[in-house]
Amino acid sequence: MKVSYYPGCTLKSNAKNFEASALCALRELGVDVQELRRWNCCGTVYSLTTDDLMRHLASIRNLIRVKEAEADSVMTLCAMCYNTLKRVNERVKADPDSLQKIHKFMDEEKIAYRGDVKVRHLLELLREDIKFEEIAKKVKKPLQALKVASYYGCLLVRPKEIGLDDMENPTVLDDLMSILGAKAVDFPYKTECCGAYQTVDKPETVADRTFSILTSARSRGAELVSVSCPLCAFNLDHRQKETAKKYSEFQKIPILYFTQLLAIAMGCGEESLRLDLHYVDPKPLLRQKGLI
């Protein structure tokens, strides 16, 4: 199976652990991942205004790059890239007039984009193309006795039109953890916003959210929290420093990308997990469970 892949900025910097683990796991699953030869920032957030088409150009350019690679769909790992690319795509498909205006502005592009690229998240590829039951057959190292709370955040599941699972009670990450042999821990804060980009100018707000989300996961018995967005990962992992300063009763908990857990289960080596990039060190827990 061959898939076109759009990484986005953060996968090449702070979230190298997300990318390296995903690529290793996909290799083990027999997927040929082809990164787009040229790509730019997706814009990170979808513009909510009716009148500002300029904000959608970055995403459209990436979708043109997919057409240039002669592909009809593109896979993302980052939840923010997934949301932004998919929403821009849906917007221009529903509004040909705005697409026409965008074409006129981007007259140097060789392809006039028609809204015909399918934007997909890795989780959709795993669930619908490879299928979870096939992944289960390829598990080399089951995540036995590991209690994992899966945090979905906002942008994989909202708004409803582009969400990849139920917007109030998603289970796709929990289902994946279960087939990998882990014990999926459900918790009420799994779709509660982590504060996102408020982390730049209001880190104390993010510390409050991190406290609520992680304390809830721990109180339900989780030993680690798995995530699917590099910004959620930063807020829930690195902002534990501020959280611990603000709340004396707070107990730190490791944060891992779901792809790192998938890579472990697929038998990938420790070098593909990039565990050096974490603030809360997950190594003691993973060693104790015999997973690294």
Added chain:
Amino acid sequence: MRTSISKKKIRGDFVKKIEEISGQKLLACYQCGKCSAGCPAVGEMDILPNQVIRYAQLGFQEELLQARSVWLCASCYTCNVRCPKGIKIAEVMEAIRQVLLRKRKDHVEVPKLSAEDKACVPAIALISNFRKFTS
């Protein structure tokens, strides 16, 4: 706090501008409060999300342009997906921010962020923050 309601405010340009930028019909809101009930940022807000809509219906420009709430909204869309009338509250929040940002009244002043503030966060945080909070 003394506030006055007038036809002039209700029929004024501010209400039209918010409806135009957000693409929302403000009068569809019947104040059930479900948006505020689910908002994760509500604890820090000075005007609750359902009140933001009510103020916008009434043309309370001054109050909304000074509100801390619109800068606490991180567009998580919980309100949008729960509104029984299908009003996109996050889009209304964005419209109010845009009224200010389009006059170059930035919420985040990039030169005032320390080198450490900028270096410790990932690119995705900086880009999204600046796209939401600067002009």
